[in-house]
Amino acid sequence: AQSVSQHNHHVILSEAASLELGCNYSYGGTVNLFWYVQYPGQHLQLLLKYFSGDPLVKGIKGFEAEFIKSKFSFNLRKPSVQWSDTAEYFCAVSGGSTLGRLYFGRGTQLTVWP
Amino acid sequence: GAGVSQSPSNKVTEKGKDVELRCDPISGHTALYWYRQSLGQGLEFLIYFQGNSAPDKSGLPSDRFSAERTGGSVSTLTIQRTQQEDSAVYLCASSLAPVTGVGEQYFGPGTRLTVT
Numbered sequence: 001a002q003s004v005s006q007h008n009h010h011v012i013l014s015e016a017a018s019l020e021l022g023c024n025y026s027y028g029g030t031v032n033l034f035w036y037v038q039y040p041g042q043h044l045q046l047l048l049k050y051f052s053g054d055p056l057v058k059g060i061k062g063f064e065a066e067f068i069k070s071k072f073s074f075n076l077r078k079p080s081v082q083w084s085d086t087a088e089y090f091c092a093v094s095g096g097s098t099l100g101r102l103y104f105g106r107g108t109q110l111t112v113w114p
Numbered sequence: 115g116a117g118v119s120q121s122p123s124n125k126v127t128e129k130g131k132d133v134e135l136r137c138d139p140i141s142g143h144t145a146l147y148w149y150r151q152s153l154g155q156g157l158e159f160l161i162y163f164q165g166n167s168a169p170d171k172s173g174l175p176s177d178r179f180s181a182e183r184t185g186g187s188v189s190t191l192t193i194q195r196t197q198q199e200d201s202a203v204y205l206c207a208s209s210l211a212p213v214t215g216v217g218e219q220y221f222g223p224g225t226r227l228t229v230t
Contacts, residue, residue: 034218044205044221090157100145100211101170102219104157 002027004093006105013081014113021076021108023091031095033074034102035065039087047089050074061085083114118222120206126228127196135191135225139208146189147209147219148181152202160204163189196229203227 007022025031035047048059055067065076074091088109092102119138127133139146148160159173163183174180178197183189193200203224211217 036221043223044207046218046220049218092157100209100217100219101147101159101162101173102149102157103159104149106156 002093002095002103004091004103004105006089006091006108008108009106010109010111012111012113015083016080017112019076019078019081019085019110021089021091021110023074023076023105024072025074025091025093025103026072027093027095028072029095031093033065033067034092034094035059035063035074035076036090036092036104037087038090038107044090047076081110081112083112086110086112118206118208118220120204120222120225122225123223124226124228126230129198129229130195132192132194133196133227135193135204135227137189137191137206137208137222139187139189139206140220141187143208143210143220144186145209145211145217145219146183147207148189148191149205149207150202151205151224155202157205160191193227196227198229201227201229 003026005024033050036044037047038044048057050057050067058064063078067074088107090107091105094102121136146163151157161181162170165186166183178194181191203226205224206222207219209217209219
């Protein structure tokens with residue numbers, strides 16, 4: 001079975017600070033990678049995805065992520081966070097024979113102070 | 115519909131009772147997934163439907179859990195003889211994914227189940 005690790009459980013930043021959230025996965029074959037976000041009181045929303053091609057993917061709201069195959073990583077970045085980015089962020093992976101089921105990391109709670 | 119819908123949004127039940135949770139996927143989405151989100155376990159996969167068939171039900175935690183999908187659309191997750199450890203938010207997701215399952219999943223708002 002695959003496993004997904006998110007290294008930071010809770011990140012606290014001030015507005016305009018830069019953000020990087022780490023995500024590592026265990027599966028060595030072809031993977032599909034996702035970042036989902038859950039704003040307070042809302043349901044999970046897709047932030048960005050990687051299936052193939054350019055390893056640097058851009059998502060909504062200025063977020064981007066870089067797939068580094070050799071490091072089994074898919075870190076999420078944003079150059080300047082806003083108070084409205086306060087949310088929980090989940091990294092997810094699917095691949096191999098798992099028929100699209102997602103394996104999620106434990107999530108990172110991001111708090112941005114105005 | 116515009117998105118994945120789930121009902122009820124909240125369910126409080128007594129230990130030992132049966133519950134049914136419903137999911138309406140996005141129209142035309144052939145793939146449907148159930149997950150649950152709990153404090154101790156994070157987000158866990160339960161079952162995957164492609165059309166009305168469930169090729170992967172490996173995430174169901176016990177035989178008290180079952181799910182069905184009819185007409186390639188609505189799905190019902192049933193938990194029999196509920197236990198306190200079943201308390202969690204049950205999430206449904208749907209996708210346009212083909213048989214390979216590769217595709218982005220759209221999540222519903224979830225059903226918060228509390229077993230007292």
